[in-house]
Ligand code: SF4
């Protein structure tokens with residue numbers, strides 16, 4: 001039987017997803033038996049031009065990690081979409097925008113000002129910013145355009161499957177790869193994860209009545225080891241997050257921050273968590289409620305840490 005052809009690509013992301021693919025351990029031998037990797041810039045020396053020469057739909061599946069931040073990200077997403085039968089948004093950045101997507105609270109000029117002028121370690125009195133085209137004696141240099149707005153992969157090209165996680169856990173990665181190898185892929189559009197329920201459903205901590213009088217940051221308290229973290233005032237996102245990771249963070253005494261994205265059927269993960277929290281604040285007095293809510297650090301970044309580009313908000317409006 002002919003081997004499958006697989007491509008992997010890293011757009012606007014931290015690189016964690018590239019490492020996460022290797023978490024499948026010895027199962028990589030099964031993958032190697034079934035598939036050849038035809039493009040993987042981090043590990044295999046294949047140039048963009050080589051991909052351009054591949055016939056359309058000649059790659060069986062592309063695992064694309066990273067959000068769409070630049071014109072280069074967009075160009076390669078469109079190129080790999082044309083060359084691949086299946087496009088898989090692998091990891092939270094490709095699926096929802098994730099941490100790079102928090103830049104949507106700003107615009108390009110604000111980001112450039114911060115990065116190239118305002119940072120204490122930067123000495124740039126002439127305020128020189130990166131230029132897309134620069135003439136040098138040898139000719140014209142061109143770098144990709146840095147867009148104002150970070151987009152998800154599905155806001156850029158048609159996506160067949162989504163693998164959640166920052167980064168995806170081994171079980172989720174193998175679920176997708178095994179389905180691909182065995183030709184048993186779920187319906188198009190499926191979020192491939194071992195669970196469709198919430199992280200709370202996988203969490204072994206004892207859940208009782210949730211009534212919150214005060215929120216704490218993780219460094220402020222040592223939580224009881226068996227009691228639900230949210231009930232102890234820690235902003236644990238398990239209630240509004242798709243399971244599949246095995247509730248890794250709460251089991252390590254850290255609140256879930258929401259990296260597996262929304263639970264099945266929910267469009268806006270941040271709004272879902274906000275609505276869940278508002279129902280468990282233990283007060284009817286507006287002043288006290290305001291005081292309790294004021295303890296939530298960086299609310300926009302907390303509720304939309306992984307999902308701002310994919311949310312109903314998508315980005316901040318900046319005049
Ligand atoms: S809120 Fe967090 S600690 Fe509580 S049950 Fe859910 S995942 Fe576990």
Ligand code: SF4
Pocket residue numbers: 166199241242245246247248249250255256257258259260261
């Ligand atoms: S517990 Fe939450 S933040 Fe931690 S790995 Fe699971 S989904 Fe991600």
